Amino acid sequence: LSKMYHKEKSLQIKNSASALYNNLSVLRIAPRSLTYFTVVHANTVSIVSASWDGLNTSHRQLQSKEPNVATSNSLIMQAAWCVLPSRDLLVLTSQKGIQMYESDGSIMVYWHALDTPETATAQAVFARGIAAVRENYICVGEASGGILVFDIPSKGGNITLSEVLEEHKESITDMASECSGSQECIADMVSADDTGTLCVWKSGEEFQLLNKITGFDMSCSSVKLWKGTVVAGYGTGQIRLYEAVTGILHAEVNAHARWIYSLDIAPFSGLLLSAAEDSFVRVWHLTMTPESNTVEISHMYNECVTDTQICGAKFCDGDGYAFGVTGYDLSEIIRYTQS
Amino acid sequence: MTNVFCRICICKMQMHTHPWAYLSLSKHYNTFFSKSHSVFVHYHTVAGVWSEQDRKRVMVTIIRTMFSKDFMDQLFKPQPLYSHRTLKTVLTRLAHTSIMRLSPASMDRLYELMAMAFKRQLVLCPRPRDLLLISYNHLDSVRRFVEDTPNVLNQVDETQRRIIEVYTTLSDAELQLLRQTLLIFLQDMHIRVSFFLRDKVQNPNGRFVLSRSGPVPPGTEVPGMIRMLDSRGREVKRAHFPSGGSYSSPEREGSFSLHGDRVTRLGTNIYGVSQEGETHANRSCAAKGSPSPRPLASEELNLLARLMGGLEVLQRPGSDPAYRVNLFTMDPGEEEEEAEPGESFGDVVTIQATPDAQASSELARIAEVFTDQHQPTEEPCGSSSSSKGADLLALMDTC
Numbered sequence A: 001l002s003k004m005y006h007k008e009k010s011l012q013i014k015n016s017a018s019a020l021y022n023n024l025s026v027l028r029i030a031p032r033s034l035t036y037f038t039v040v041h042a043n044t045v046s047i048v049s050a051s052w053d054g055l056n057t058s059h060r061q062l063q064s065k066e067p068n069v070a071t072s073n074s075l076i077m078q079a080a081w082c083v084l085p086s087r088d089l090l091v092l093t094s095q096k097g098i099q100m101y102e103s104d105g106s107i108m109v110y111w112h113a114l115d116t117p118e119t120a121t122a123q124a125v126f127a128r129g130i131a132a133v134r135e136n137y138i139c140v141g142e143a144s145g146g147i148l149v150f151d152i153p154s155k156g157g158n159i160t161l162s163e164v165l166e167e168h169k170e171s172i173t174d175m176a177s178e179c180s181g182s183q184e185c186i187a188d189m190v191s192a193d194d195t196g197t198l199c200v201w202k203s204g205e206e207f208q209l210l211n212k213i214t215g216f217d218m219s220c221s222s223v224k225l226w227k228g229t230v231v232a233g234y235g236t237g238q239i240r241l242y243e244a245v246t247g248i249l250h251a252e253v254n255a256h257a258r259w260i261y262s263l264d265i266a267p268f269s270g271l272l273l274s275a276a277e278d279s280f281v282r283v284w285h286l287t288m289t290p291e292s293n294t295v296e297i298s299h300m301y302n303e304c305v306t307d308t309q310i311c312g313a314k315f316c317d318g319d320g321y322a323f324g325v326t327g328y329d330l331s332e333i334i335r336y337t338q339s
Numbered sequence B: 001m002t003n004v005f006c007r008i009c010i011c012k013m014q015m016h017t018h019p020w021a022y023l024s025l026s027k028h029y030n031t032f033f034s035k036s037h038s039v040f041v042h043y044h045t046v047a048g049v050w051s052e053q054d055r056k057r058v059m060v061t062i063i064r065t066m067f068s069k070d071f072m073d074q075l076f077k078p079q080p081l082y083s084h085r086t087l088k089t090v091l092t093r094l095a096h097t098s099i100m101r102l103s104p105a106s107m108d109r110l111y112e113l114m115a116m117a118f119k120r121q122l123v124l125c126p127r128p129r130d131l132l133l134i135s136y137n138h139l140d141s142v143r144r145f146v147e148d149t150p151n152v153l154n155q156v157d158e159t160q161r162r163i164i165e166v167y168t169t170l171s172d173a174e175l176q177l178l179r180q181t182l183l184i185f186l187q188d189m190h191i192r193v194s195f196f197l198r199d200k201v202q203n204p205n206g207r208f209v210l211s212r213s214g215p216v217p218p219g220t221e222v223p224g225m226i227r228m229l230d231s232r233g234r235e236v237k238r239a240h241f242p243s244g245g246s247y248s249s250p251e252r253e254g255s256f257s258l259h260g261d262r263v264t265r266l267g268t269n270i271y272g273v274s275q276e277g278e279t280h281a282n283r284s285c286a287a288k289g290s291p292s293p294r295p296l297a298s299e300e301l302n303l304l305a306r307l308m309g310g311l312e313v314l315q316r317p318g319s320d321p322a323y324r325v326n327l328f329t330m331d332p333g334e335e336e337e338e339a340e341p342g343e344s345f346g347d348v349v350t351i352q353a354t355p356d357a358q359a360s361s362e363l364a365r366i367a368e369v370f371t372d373q374h375q376p377t378e379e380p381c382g383s384s385s386s387s388k389g390a391d392l393l394a395l396m397d398t399c
Helices: B002-012 B018-047 B052-066 B069-076 B084-096 B104-124 B130-145 B150-167 B172-185 B194-198 B276-288 B296-314 B357-371 B388-396
Strands: A005-007 A025-029 A034-041 A044-051 A057-063 A076-083 A088-094 A097-102 A108-113 A127-133 A137-142 A147-151 A160-165 A172-177 A189-193 A198-202 A208-213 A220-226 A229-234 A238-243 A249-254 A260-266 A271-276 A280-289 A294-304 A310-315 A322-327 A332-338 B213-215 B225-229 B235-240 B246-248
Touching: A025 A076, A025 A310, A034 A076, A044 A076, A076 A127, A088 A127, A088 A137, A108 A147, A127 A189, A137 A172, A137 A189, A189 A220, A198 A220, A198 A229, A220 A260, A229 A260, A229 A271, A229 A280, A238 A260, A238 A294, A249 A294, A271 A310, A280 A310, A280 A322, A294 B225, B052 B130, B052 B150, B069 B150, B084 B104, B104 B172, B130 B150, B130 B172
Parallel strands: A127 A172, A172 A220, A260 A310, B213 B246
Antiparallel strands: A005 A332, A025 A034, A034 A044, A044 A057, A076 A088, A088 A097, A097 A108, A127 A137, A137 A147, A147 A160, A172 A189, A189 A198, A198 A208, A220 A229, A229 A238, A238 A249, A249 B225, A260 A271, A271 A280, A280 A294, A310 A322, A322 A332, B225 B235
16 A cells, blocks of 8 residues: 655644644635644644645634633633534633634634632633534533533624533533535534543534443544544544444544543545644545445554654545644644545 | 652642652752762761761761651641752752752752752653652662651651652552653753753753663563454454564562662662763772772862862851862853753862862862873773763762
8 A cells, every 4th residue: 555645844833732633723715725723732823824835825823811800821722613504603611711813813802711729729720622512513622511502693703601511411522513514414413522422412592412432431533524433532442433323333443552631523535633642644445335324444554753742634625635643742734634 | 859749840730749849859869969978988088077977967967857756747738849940949949958958059069960850860761660669769769868866767667658648549640640740840851951852862962862662561562563453352362563663571669668678770860870890890989998999980070079078067057067078060042052962960079168278279289180081091991981070970970
């Protein structure tokens, strides 16, 4: 098998990446032939805008300093772009709250403070897990297990908290919406938590729980939803493929030797990207068998980023032609494109 | 050391991180001091200045302070994350509860060393729960220092019981959050440590080497297999793929109770990794206590010990109460200019002291030894390193 991908020139980032799940987000700005990348570093977020050839870049830094909070900076847990039909927003989740910016990071349009106890307690407070769902929803998970559903107008800052979903008992780790664009899929969103429990949702004015897949006491650190299949990555290094609405386990992959930190799917090609603390990025191929409505997974490619605990890996396009990778303490985004 | 750091971080996450970082830092601390003390003992055998009792007293003093109930109560209280500066201050004060006096520059260097040693453990620990085993390895060795002093031993046991109580109940996910917070605390520290470089556990760019072989952590399967299941959960197909590494099945689980085999080696010997035999050799030389011929490293330590041994004398009324001891090079530009691999602690040891005549002559001799790059290289105990600093530190860690 010839080398499927080759390494391109890396993109430098202003601050190194922290060891957080899903710590890389990518937004493709097709009209301008640009790709935006964002990576969390402690209490700052680095945004890099790069031309598709990688030759022209520009940088922006965002702080977690909240507008009306007098306290010091808090750690950021995740930064991700949310793509809705009407607008793109950059969402930051921290120990203090949720910030939503215009997609280039220029203007903060919304701030939601988390309830923090007056005195320090043993209970952690933070938000983590970000997903844009259907036309107008952005969902964000909380350490308490709650999921905040925000209703996003097509423009402006009149964002409202429309609902709080209380199904998870443990901290939310990640959330994802159906990425194939297919209107036939019943499930719109999947949420995962620290015990590995997965909740499958149908969106709407009131979100409806379609299915709850019980975990096995191991964190599901990254989750994706593609053509009605939940793809979940765990602290054990396993990847599991479930049928979203029935919870039937279709495949189980002993994928990595350490905690998985990131999964991504290229919706058009069905390529799956997995990355872990073990320094490996792997590319898989998912295929649907419509007759039996089952999904199969096959291994395509390995890439080792030597001595790097990978914390973020994302495809740069819907076909999986290119992907970017970053890791703990690394001040660059390494890019790979298909040979 | 680990503990102070952990402690710090958990707090930031509003969980109990604190004791962690603190205890772990302090373990490294202890290790450091115990090494010095082993030197004192050796010196005592030569010159009779430091008695076994003196050594014990200092060690016990530090551990007693470190594990005192009040201090631990404070430590276990959830509170905001310490800064590196605060942490350094705490550790400096801790050191100063004994008769040791480290110059600020030495303290900085010592702190960096401890931080990097701790960072290595955090990076390499195969799964979050191993943080506990690392910490227990630390406490096991602290316990050995005070095994003859029942009340202090009780303090240490009590601390470990509290840690077990607070931390073993944490889930893997919570421990992972703790670890991630600690990693953020130590992020962007790329100080190169000569013995890590020499042992090939650290790269010249400061990153630690991650293994792609060996046992996977308990609970994890060796990567390389895909299982396809039908709707009834029966396996219908199995496929294999190349993992790119050479992993093996997990080792047995380490003991999470007060005593027992922790299985993991992390936290047992912070400075020595592969060169344990070597440091062992050094140590046995030092233990012989014959004044000459001696390996270069123990010669240096001897002189250092003599200088420190003078502390007792000088602390008598009317004299300057303490020496300031500089254990590490303070070449101001060193960190910025990133010295060559293996040299970061190459010419390591410089010592500043009070202007006492006797001490000055001592100093002159020390300076002579430490600055002379053409020392005879025969090192009867098998240390082949040209990096004397590394030897010194390795020696410090073999107790």
